[in-house]
Structure formats: structure tokens, C-alpha cells
Amino acid sequence: MTQTRLHFTTRKAEAERAYAALEPAFEDDGLPLAIVEIDEERDIHEVSLYADAGEVNSVEGRIKTILADLSLSVPIEREVLPDVDWVTRSLEGLKPVRAGRFFVHGAHDRDQRQDGDIAIEIEAGLAFGTGHHGTTAGCLEMLENVVTAEQPKNALDLGTGSAVLAIALARIADIPVLATDIDPVAVEVAAANVALNGVSKRVETVTATGFDHPVFARRRPFDLIVANILAGPLIEIAPDMAAHVKEGGSLILSGILDRQEPAVVAAYLAAGFRHVRTTHLDGWVTIHLKR
Ligand SMILES: C[S@@+](CC[C@H](N)C(=O)[O-])C[C@H]1O[C@@H](n2cnc3c(N)ncnc32)[C@H](O)[C@@H]1O
Known part of the structure; x- marks a missing residue:
């Protein structure tokens, strides 16, 4: 299903406040939420929330209410994301990595370990x-x-x-x-x-x-x-x-x-x-x- 990324940028402290308020508000909806540093020197952080096509307007309305409660006035922008095979994409993201003798992999790539590898299994988490x-x-x-x-x-x-x-x-x-x-x-x-x-x-x-x-x-x-x-x-x-x-x-x-x-x-x-x-x-x- 097509997804839309609703996003806004602000200073780090405000972005963290917004993230902390949005996280519990959208927890039950299961909508992915992210905060990333865009520019360390200019203190710009971006908060994104991913919504499915049918719910974008209502989700944006709820974000606006939460930001208003925090006295945060920032424009919310939309990015319509291309349809992708999320399962393939997420597995690609977890492809094993070789660095020197180290072989860092997820559970599904255990059988790719080779003799001489120092294998490290990492469960992708938070x-x-x-x-x-x-x-x-x-x-x-x-x-x-x-x-x-x-x-x-x-x-x-x-x-x-x-x-x-x-x-x-x-x-x-x-x-x-x-x-x-x-x-x-x-x-x-x-x-x-x-x-x-x-x-x-x-x-x-x-x-x-x-x-x-x-x-x-x-x-x-x-x-x-x-x-x-x-x-x-x-x-x-x-x-x-x-x-x-x-x-x-x-x-x-x-x-x-x-x-x-x-x-x-x-x-x-x-x-x-x-x-x-x-x-x-x-x-x-x-x-x-x-x-
Ligand atoms: C870039 S990640 C590195 C994770 C892992 N060591 C690696 O190399 O992939 C940085 C980690 O440092 C933690 N961190 C940031 N500032 C820190 C601080 N002042 N004291 C302790 N941990 C800190 C963050 O929470 C984050 O988990």
C-alpha cells in the first residue's frame, strides 16, 4: 500500500519534545515514527511519521493538535513514498556485513558463516x-x-x-x-x-x-x-x-x-x-x- 511520510523540522530540543509526545499518541495505531539529525551545526532535526494513504489527513490533524498543545508551530510536509516490497527491502537492510575477520549477521544468515570468520549475530532492534x-x-x-x-x-x-x-x-x-x-x-x-x-x-x-x-x-x-x-x-x-x-x-x-x-x-x-x-x-x- 502507498505510504505518505508526514514530516517537519525543528531544533533538537523541540524535535525531542514532539517525538516524546507523538510516540505514545500513535503507539496503538502502530505507525512508524522517526527522529533524525539533519544538520548538527545548525541544530536541525526532523521528525517523520509514516501513514497509509487512507489515513493521512486524520493523522496530520492529530499531529497538528499535539504540536499545538506543545506550542510548536512548524509546517508539516508530505512525501508520498513509492510502493516497495517492504519484506524484500527489510531483508536487504539486514544483509550480513564483513569487516576484517568479523562477519556481522542476523539470525537468517547463520548458514553463511565461513571458516575463520569471527561471527557476531545482531538482532536488529531499537x-x-x-x-x-x-x-x-x-x-x-x-x-x-x-x-x-x-x-x-x-x-x-x-x-x-x-x-x-x-x-x-x-x-x-x-x-x-x-x-x-x-x-x-x-x-x-x-x-x-x-x-x-x-x-x-x-x-x-x-x-x-x-x-x-x-x-x-x-x-x-x-x-x-x-x-x-x-x-x-x-x-x-x-x-x-x-x-x-x-x-x-x-x-x-x-x-x-x-x-x-x-x-x-x-x-x-x-x-x-x-x-x-x-x-x-x-x-x-x-x-x-x-x-
Ligand atoms: C552511532 S551509535 C554506535 C553504536 C555502536 N557502538 C556501533 O558502533 O555501531 C552511538 C551510541 O552512543 C550512544 N551515546 C551517545 N552519546 C553518548 C554519551 N555521551 N554517553 C554514552 N553513550 C552515548 C547512543 O545512545 C548510541 O547508542
């Missing part, structure tokens, strides 16, 4: 990290190189999402890994994926914003930290990173656009790190630094 994004793939490849060269003993995956990187670390290095995320829903998904991959004994999952949690005092110093978040928060927490990485330890950063690399590297040089190398994938960079 958390980021199926391996398809350039930042995740970049981290997986760099992580394999760094682990092989340095053999870390204690690692942190900050901003774990689906836990794909934490599972990769536990698999390739067989070491304890702390996996944290600001989003409690992501942490639930992470814990489920950790169990699914049989690494619950090695990977501890915790909800935490940056380093703001007592668990870090117990688990630091780390000799490897991987953090795939965004350039802004990564720059902010550079001094905290230095306080949590062992001298001689490594840091792998991603979630950084090509053009943001110099600012991130500068912040980490100022915090006492040395730049080792940067890789580029799909417009994103992955940076290796050492303390």
Missing part, C-alpha cells in the same frame, strides 16, 4: 549497530588491527548501541569489556545481543552518560577504549578519556564526519594523546590515538 554504517565497520576493522598489535586486557565500548563492538572485542581478544550507553533501551538491546552471542561473562552492560557512573572507578584504567558517538560529545569528554585510558593505551573514535576530524584530533592532542592514524569510509572517519 539500538544502532548492525555493522552496515561506515562508523561501525570502520571501528570493527581498526579494532582488529589494534587488538592484534597490542593485546589489550581491559576494554571499554562507550556508546555501545547494539553492543556490536563490545561483542567483537570479547570475541577477538577474550577479555573483559565494559559496554555503556546513555540510552537505557539500547542497553537492554545490548544485553540481549551479548547473551545471544554467548559473551555475558565477559561483557558488562551499564546505562551511563559519558563517564558519569560509579562503575568507571571500579573498572578503569582501560588499555583500549572504543567510542563511536559524535564529534561534539567526543570533544567534550577528551579530558575524561585521558583520565580513563592507561598510559600507552589506545583509543578508537568514530561517529566523526571527514570535515570534523581536525577538531577532534586537536582536542585529543590537547588532552595528551598522540594521533596514530585515521581511516575513511562513506564520509566518516575512524581515528586511532594513543596516550
Whole structure:
């Protein structure tokens, strides 16, 4: 059936308020709702709600009422989406990904694992990290190189999402890994994926914003930290990173656009790190630094 995407853009705080109000209002209708960052520097976020052809007008009316209640006045735009085979499309989205020796796949592709693969099964859920994004793939490849060269003993995956990187670390290095995320829903998904991959004994999952949690005092110093978040928060927490990485330890950063690399590297040089190398994938960079 033809679908229409009803969407509006606004600043992040307002978009998040609108999303929080729209989510429960349309929960029973089962209409997909999404919020995405369009432009970080100009603080533009977009909220979209997908409606079937016969209900577009009534759904738009309900959105307008909710936005008016929030004193939000933004134009709602429509995009009629072409008919697609959603089953084929969703399966395509879950095609397995190879990054170095890692093979990240869903349940339906278990039989495609090959000898020598380090297989990671990820249930697509509400958390980021199926391996398809350039930042995740970049981290997986760099992580394999760094682990092989340095053999870390204690690692942190900050901003774990689906836990794909934490599972990769536990698999390739067989070491304890702390996996944290600001989003409690992501942490639930992470814990489920950790169990699914049989690494619950090695990977501890915790909800935490940056380093703001007592668990870090117990688990630091780390000799490897991987953090795939965004350039802004990564720059902010550079001094905290230095306080949590062992001298001689490594840091792998991603979630950084090509053009943001110099600012991130500068912040980490100022915090006492040395730049080792940067890789580029799909417009994103992955940076290796050492303390
Ligand atoms: C781009 S996803 C990365 C997920 C996964 N590590 C990967 O590489 O595919 C970023 C994750 O970082 C989390 N995050 C963002 N800011 C954070 C912060 N300040 N502290 C902890 N987690 C954060 C988000 O909730 C999200 O799950």
C-alpha cells in the first residue's frame, strides 16, 4: 500500500519534545515514527511519521493538535513514498556485513558463516549497530588491527548501541569489556545481543552518560577504549578519556564526519594523546590515538 511520510523540522530540543509526545499518541495505531539529525551545526532535526494513504489527513490533524498543545508551530510536509516490497527491502537492510575477520549477521544468515570468520549475530532492534554504517565497520576493522598489535586486557565500548563492538572485542581478544550507553533501551538491546552471542561473562552492560557512573572507578584504567558517538560529545569528554585510558593505551573514535576530524584530533592532542592514524569510509572517519 502507498505510504505518505508526514514530516517537519525543528531544533533538537523541540524535535525531542514532539517525538516524546507523538510516540505514545500513535503507539496503538502502530505507525512508524522517526527522529533524525539533519544538520548538527545548525541544530536541525526532523521528525517523520509514516501513514497509509487512507489515513493521512486524520493523522496530520492529530499531529497538528499535539504540536499545538506543545506550542510548536512548524509546517508539516508530505512525501508520498513509492510502493516497495517492504519484506524484500527489510531483508536487504539486514544483509550480513564483513569487516576484517568479523562477519556481522542476523539470525537468517547463520548458514553463511565461513571458516575463520569471527561471527557476531545482531538482532536488529531499537539500538544502532548492525555493522552496515561506515562508523561501525570502520571501528570493527581498526579494532582488529589494534587488538592484534597490542593485546589489550581491559576494554571499554562507550556508546555501545547494539553492543556490536563490545561483542567483537570479547570475541577477538577474550577479555573483559565494559559496554555503556546513555540510552537505557539500547542497553537492554545490548544485553540481549551479548547473551545471544554467548559473551555475558565477559561483557558488562551499564546505562551511563559519558563517564558519569560509579562503575568507571571500579573498572578503569582501560588499555583500549572504543567510542563511536559524535564529534561534539567526543570533544567534550577528551579530558575524561585521558583520565580513563592507561598510559600507552589506545583509543578508537568514530561517529566523526571527514570535515570534523581536525577538531577532534586537536582536542585529543590537547588532552595528551598522540594521533596514530585515521581511516575513511562513506564520509566518516575512524581515528586511532594513543596516550
Ligand atoms: C552511532 S551509535 C554506535 C553504536 C555502536 N557502538 C556501533 O558502533 O555501531 C552511538 C551510541 O552512543 C550512544 N551515546 C551517545 N552519546 C553518548 C554519551 N555521551 N554517553 C554514552 N553513550 C552515548 C547512543 O545512545 C548510541 O547508542
